Amino acid sequence: MHTPIEGFSKLTKAEKIDWLSENCTTDAEKTKQLLKRYWNANSSVQKIHDEFIENTVSNYYLPFAIAPNFLINNALYAIPMAIEESSVVAAASKAAKFWLDKGGFKTTVLGTEKVGQVHFMYTGNKKKLLQFFETIKASFFEDTKAITQNMKKRGGGIKDLELRDKTDKLANYYQLHCTFETLDAMGANFINSCLEQFSKTLQKEADVYFDFSADEKQLEVVMSILSNYVPNCIVKAEVSCKIKELDEDELSGQKFAEKMLQAIDIAKAETYRAVTHNKGIMNGIDAVVLATGNDFRAVEAGIHAYASKTGEYSSLTHAEIKDGVFRFWIEIPLALGTVGGLTSLHPLVKLSLEILQKPNAEELMQIVAVAGLAQNFAALRSLVTTGIQKGHMKMHLLNMLNQLGATEQEKQQLVAHFKDNAVTNASVKEALEKIQTH
Template sequence: MNAPVEGFSKFSKEEKIRWIAQNYTSYPEQAEQLLKRYWNTDAAVQKIHDEFIENTISNYYLPFAIAPNFLINGEYYAIPMTIEESSVVAAASKAAKFWLSRGGFKTEVLGTEKVGQVHFMFKGDTSKLSRFFSEIKQDLIKDTSGITRSMEKRGGGITNIELRDKTDAIDNYYQLHCTFETLDAMGANFINSCLEQLAKTLKEKASAHSDFTQEEKAVEIVMSILSNYVPKCTVKAEVSCPVEALNEDGMSPQDFAKKMVQAVQIAKAEPYRAVTHNKGIMNGIDAVVLATGNDFRAIEAGIHAFAAKGGTYSSLTHASIEDGIFKFWIEVPLALGTVGGLTSLHPLVKLAMEILQNPTAKQLMQIIAVAGLAQNFAALRSLVTTGIQKGHMKMHLLNILNKMGASDSEKKELVHFFKERTVSNAAAKEALQNLRS
């Protein structure tokens, strides 16, 4: 048990499964059977999955769901969502239905600029480096032409290169801060290829520059890499309606609107609340990012950095009441792709794109921002009215009963039993025991 291994990557899939089962599980036969049970029965589809990453031994399935009834800029959408958390899809669908009769969602792409940086060390005169950069800037761009030609034909490419002095943070540290337009591609490979060529040209030109001392010629390239912080690749989504249209059972429209605004103000002022507030937003965003084959880790990192751009972590959503109009909106950075990567490989990703009417990257930015806004509206609506647990635990009830081994008939009866009762693990356990006795 728990043994090291040589050459694991060269094992066949069967050998990998046998090794992990025998060395790291208590019941090897059952472990092998479980791993093979989740293989796709279509060998061609399974081969696609096997080649996404390294050392694959099985598939890890997540539910693929639909949140219908989204009206976005006058068009109807059914939004695919991939997530394991109870109540997320239901909440998004409920918010979509709420705003369907109140004008729907309005969206606008504010920018699509992506960023990459060459990080380097230069021991010398900053003013000499600045003059040198001005002299070679066009050479830097020209030397990437083999990489950028195809992107430029479609209207993209490198949009700017700046020399940034970061010596106040780290001695001798400078950057080439580069901005890109990658159109419908997320563009990570394109950006990184450009940056590596820029670094190469920078080093070569510096080593031959007649105005540099020997020490200044020895520019040290530390790394060349894109940034997932894209504060100028942003989208805005909003909903609005007269306060009187915010009818809620047991609460006046005015009180509901006021509490919604207060809830957002609290998330703006209190980081402990803001983190959970924004996590709810990411429930909606990540679910669509996953369903469409995009990189949710990059999206998460960039969005949370954006939430802290003012120096304190704060709410991503905003709310106001002006002249009798309630307005609720979000602005988020979303660097997405609709071509390349999994978008053309994963069968369900291709289907998700088709369901969304094969959007461009800009259109997908708008759809995903709406999913985040809808999720946040639904969460705040529950929090300021009935409380979050009533709806969430109702949706979680089946998970609780499945964990307790309830039969289909028992689940049906207990779902009915808890229709007007508060759900908790203890209450479900007691109700199941009473039913069985």
């Protein structure tokens, strides 16, 4: 166990690596070589990476892949995905190809409203607080003019401010609930800057308006921050076709559609299943969000909260059979940006947006929603027909062989062998040992 270190952030990268290697690993030289191996050979690109976050010692790479053949609103896309999990890209690509000649994916943005809040405590008269808010409401807009002027020129800005009484949840707790339009920017910095000014205005005006006694401060701001829950920033994606177009080798189109509905109904009724069901959706969503330089943690938090909006965690996707047509869709909150943040800094993020034909924020919302829907369709299709392991384990085969130290020749032999044989940890190990002992 190493001892605490003072001033780590002030060390050079080389000094950080030396300290880390010598104090936290068993083979200092091996650690140094590993970290250096993942530096970008282009020093200017590496400098960009170094300045994204603090205390950088190397880069952590994820595979960057393409899922082609996505027909979205009659336009064809190849979707970039950054993810480490086997079978995700293959599944998305397979779903895209399945729907390509059935009309593809249809999408609609239902809203783009973002949210931020000023949280404060107030111990005085509620009616007087409401009167106070109505009196000073215009001041919030006035005091943020310098922050909002450029956003307003582009058609965005502050949409509304609302005083909310939350004392039924927590004693003396109130909030300013604020809504924003940030256009092609995710808008976190813009929103937080507005909120911090709202806090100052609220406290300043309160100190003048209320007759605070010497020993009691009736209104006190606790904090101001955007919310990653954006239930009015919603996108819908769907696919549909005639039942007879769903015929599978194992099932008739009718039976396949019925089993798909049953699978979704189970995810709506059973939380244990819903979590895994929605995790599969997020495989597709996160991979595109990450590839396009957006905040996948914020997206995850907001979407999972939305999945719980009825009070129980449930499926994010829906399906129906009506008049001989199978319909499958998703509605999710997505706060994304195509300007600001990493979008103009990270070389592969810029490339991802170029591959997607330089979408605006609304177009990116639609593409990301489609990736999630495709992923869920592919997973459910496997589950109700051949089972999830057949395809997943074949995709995972190379990872298993690499873990077992197989040579390139052995990999080629075993990939061919397992085209017609079940892939399990035991069967792969046994097949590799058989090759190595002959």
